[in-house]
Amino acid sequence: MDVAPLSIEIRPNCSLTVRGARLLFASACVMPFGMGGFLALKGFWPILPFAGLEMLLLAWALKVSLERRFHSQTITVTESNVSVESRQRLGTERVVFPRHWAQVKLRRPAASLHPSRLTIESHGRQCELGSFLTEEERRGLARRLARAIGRVNESPSWP
Amino acid sequence: MAEPHAHAAAHDDHDHKPHGWRRWVFATNHKDIGTMYLVLSCTMFFIGGIAAECIRLELFRPGLQFFDPQFFNSLTTMHGLIMIFGAIMPAFVGLANWMVPMQVGAPDMALPRLNNFSFWILPFAFTLLIGSFFVPGGAPAGGWTMYPPLILQTGAAFPMLIFSVHLMGMSSILGAINVIVTIMNMRAPGMTLLRMPLFVWSWLITAYLLIAVMPVLAGAVTMLLTDHFFGTTFFTAAGGGDPVMFQHIFWFFGHPEVYIMILPAFGIISEIIPTFSRKPLFGYEAMVYAVASIAFLSFIVWAHHMFTVGMPLAAQLFFMLSTMLIAIPTGVKVFNWTATMWKGSLSFEPPMLFALAFLFLFSIGGFSGLMLAMVPADYQYQDTYFVFAHFHYVLVTGALFSIIAAVYYWLPKWTGHMYDMKLGTWHFWLSAIFVNVLFFPQHFLGLAGMPRRIPDYAVQFTDWNMVSSIGAFGFGLSQLLFPYLIIKCIRAGRAAGNRAWEGAHGLEWELPSPPPFHSWTTPPSDAVIARGAAH
Numbered sequence: 089m090d091v092a093p094l095s096i097e098i099r100p101n102c103s104l105t106v107r108g109a110r111l112l113f114a115s116a117c118v119m120p121f122g123m124g125g126f127l128a129l130k131g132f133w134p135i136l137p138f139a140g141l142e143m144l145l146l147a148w149a150l151k152v153s154l155e156r157r158f159h160s161q162t163i164t165v166t167e168s169n170v171s172v173e174s175r176q177r178l179g180t181e182r183v184v185f186p187r188h189w190a191q192v193k194l195r196r197p198a199a200s201l202h203p204s205r206l207t208i209e210s211h212g213r214q215c216e217l218g219s220f221l222t223e224e225e226r227r228g229l230a231r232r233l234a235r236a237i238g239r240v241n242e243s244p245s246w247p
Numbered sequence: 248m249a250e251p252h253a254h255a256a257a258h259d260d261h262d263h264k265p266h267g268w269r270r271w272v273f274a275t276n277h278k279d280i281g282t283m284y285l286v287l288s289c290t291m292f293f294i295g296g297i298a299a300e301c302i303r304l305e306l307f308r309p310g311l312q313f314f315d316p317q318f319f320n321s322l323t324t325m326h327g328l329i330m331i332f333g334a335i336m337p338a339f340v341g342l343a344n345w346m347v348p349m350q351v352g353a354p355d356m357a358l359p360r361l362n363n364f365s366f367w368i369l370p371f372a373f374t375l376l377i378g379s380f381f382v383p384g385g386a387p388a389g390g391w392t393m394y395p396p397l398i399l400q401t402g403a404a405f406p407m408l409i410f411s412v413h414l415m416g417m418s419s420i421l422g423a424i425n426v427i428v429t430i431m432n433m434r435a436p437g438m439t440l441l442r443m444p445l446f447v448w449s450w451l452i453t454a455y456l457l458i459a460v461m462p463v464l465a466g467a468v469t470m471l472l473t474d475h476f477f478g479t480t481f482f483t484a485a486g487g488g489d490p491v492m493f494q495h496i497f498w499f500f501g502h503p504e505v506y507i508m509i510l511p512a513f514g515i516i517s518e519i520i521p522t523f524s525r526k527p528l529f530g531y532e533a534m535v536y537a538v539a540s541i542a543f544l545s546f547i548v549w550a551h552h553m554f555t556v557g558m559p560l561a562a563q564l565f566f567m568l569s570t571m572l573i574a575i576p577t578g579v580k581v582f583n584w585t586a587t588m589w590k591g592s593l594s595f596e597p598p599m600l601f602a603l604a605f606l607f608l609f610s611i612g613g614f615s616g617l618m619l620a621m622v623p624a625d626y627q628y629q630d631t632y633f634v635f636a637h638f639h640y641v642l643v644t645g646a647l648f649s650i651i652a653a654v655y656y657w658l659p660k661w662t663g664h665m666y667d668m669k670l671g672t673w674h675f676w677l678s679a680i681f682v683n684v685l686f687f688p689q690h691f692l693g694l695a696g697m698p699r700r701i702p703d704y705a706v707q708f709t710d711w712n713m714v715s716s717i718g719a720f721g722f723g724l725s726q727l728l729f730p731y732l733i734i735k736c737i738r739a740g741r742a743a744g745n746r747a748w749e750g751a752h753g754l755e756w757e758l759p760s761p762p763p764f765h766s767w768t769t770p771p772s773d774a775v776i777a778r779g780a781a782h
Contacts (some may be wrong), residue, residue, distance in 0.1 A: 101433070101435065101436065102432055103431065103432055103433065103434035103435075103436075103438070104431045104432035108431070109431070109432075112427070112431060115455075116427075116455065116458055116459070119459035119460070119546065120458065120459055120460075120462045120463075123459075123463060123499060124462060124463075124466070127463075127466070127496065130492075131481070132466065132470065132481060132492065132496065134466040134469045134470050134473070134481075135462055135463055135465070135466030135467070135496070136466070137466075138461075138462035138465040138466050138469070139462040139466075141462075142420055142458060142461065142462050145420070145421075145424060146424050146427075146458060149357070149358055149361070149424045149425070149427075149428050150428060150432075152358065153357045153358070153428045153432045153433075154432065156432075222354045
């Protein structure tokens with residue numbers, strides 16, 4: 089009996105668009121650079137470098153936070169395979185594991201301040217899943233995948 | 248996530264919550280960092296309060312009783328710096344850390360490690376600042392506004408002052424960036440901008456103000472530093488510099504700074520009054536636009552702090568009229584808070600009492616601000632106790648009362664315990680009575696011509712100074728109830744429900760009390776957001 093493949097798509101929550109971030113950044117630049125520039129023209133230049141440093145920091149913070157927007161993973165579980173397609177800003181990577189050898193592992197972090205790590209592993213290869221999820225979401229995903237994929241000592245379903 | 252996951256109990260027992268000192272030193276959790284900010288703020292409030300009590304002790308009678316004039320001026324300077332940068336601002340940042348992620352449906356702040364760093368800068372900054380009392384020449388005594396050339400005469404404490412101001416500014420910038428990114432990028436699906444609670448809105452605008460003006464402060468104090476140590480003459484008239492320009496630059500930072508200390512208070516009051524009126528906030532959108540208008544106007548009114556330095560008539564008129572314009576959006580807010588209460592089912596628990604006191608007493612500060620905005624009148628009031636009374640009505644009965652109201656409002660949520668209402672009510676009445684005994688007579692002293700920052704005064708001012716000092720002692724002592732009440736609540740209060748107040752709306756009240764280590768581990772549903780955003 090054919091079973092429809094299970095597909096789970098995970099992505100982080102982002103409420104800011106790239107355009108929104110650009111607008112926000114531009115509006116934040118107006119006052120520090122406007123005032124800093126004006127005062128620099130009057131000879132009081134030390135304000136401008138501080139404004140520049142601050143805006144660099146804001147740009148970095150927005151970039152780091154927006155990177156999340158481009159992350160997503162699609163996990164597809166079929167009768168014979170488990171495939172993980174990871175998309176980032178620079179490209180897509182696809183990893184395929186044989187379903188009956190694939191193991192779902194949720195590792196506690198070495199340090200308690202770090203997040204746990206969820207992986208699918210088989211034959212010495214591993215693929216990390218849901219690094220951008222919250223702890224609770226990651227644990228929920230681990231349970232769901234463990235149920236969907238089965239254990240290594242379970243036989244694959246009868247063809 | 249595209250599909251929701253089941254949350255079975257298996258494997259859920261460990262929440263990776265660190266314990267012991269590591270929990271605090273390496274904290275990345277928004278609640279822990281918020282708590283640290285609030286504890287720091289409370290500590291600095293009492294340190295700054297001791298300085299204030301010493302000032303009032305000296306001023307109880309004319310003549311020099313306890314301190315020499317230099318030390319007296321150090322006390323006034325340090326009181327100002329500690330209260331502004333150590334008590335009020337960190338308290339609002341602490342409240343933002345606690346509440347913003349919960350109110351926008353985010354699990355934490357957007358940049359948790361940056362959040363940790365921005366907090367841990369502050370203890371070093373204040374160690375430097377307070378440590379300046381113990382270096383040759385004593386603590387800075389040129390006033391919190393640091394006007395040159397007076398401030399350049401500071402002894403060994405001068406670089407400590409400048410470096411601590413830089414550190415405080417850096418902390419504020421990092422905190423503001425984190426708040427902006429969290430609000431803009433971490434809102435739960437469905438939490439649109441115009442569904443956000445007023446506290447979140449007011450903090451978003453405050454954070455914008457912070458990043459707009461903090462480089463100005465950093466540049467200004469750096470120029471003081473180079474004038475002092477590296478032979479530049481930015482503000483030294485002898486070398487072609489302009490000391491008045493420092494005042495322009497400082498107040499371009501300083502006036503928005505005033506709003507940085509009051510806009511989050513507006514947000515808090517906008518949360519509390521609807522809750523205890525059991526009515527939605529009247530005119531939600533108007534309130535948002537009013538906060539934004541006040542923020543915009545704060546950039547174009549700076550010179551009203553310095554009418555007496557001498558400026559063209561057109562400039563005086565511009566700054567006078569633009570200052571008076573601020574009364575319009577502020578009036579919108581006061582009207583809307585009053586309209587929210589109109590025909591509401593009011594109850595008077597401590598948060599509401601403090602919010603009502605804010606409404607009345609902040610308005611007094613607002614009205615005296617309008618008097619000060621008038622150029623001819625300001626020539627008389629400049630540098631008198633009238634100005635002193637004005638900004639203490641704004642910052643004590645405005646900003647501080649709103650912070651106390653916020654703590655009383657959200658304490659059951661934070662701790663999971665209700666506090667002693669009777670004691671809280673006592674705290675309110677003692678505070679409200681003594682704060683007026685403390686500051687209201689200072690209007691009379693100022694109108695009669697008593698100058699600020701003077702350790703001695705003419706005998707004609709004695710009576711009101713005595714009354715004011717008695718008010719200060721009463722107000723200071725009554726604040727001891729506050730930490731006692733909080734500790735008592737944490738240790739032995741009765742259990743609070745998720746929705747600790749009957750009329751409370753907002754996402755934070757959908758979470759358990761106390762909330763879990765990570766706030767919204769799964770985003771709240773649209774129905775929950777809509778229920779919370781019942782403006």
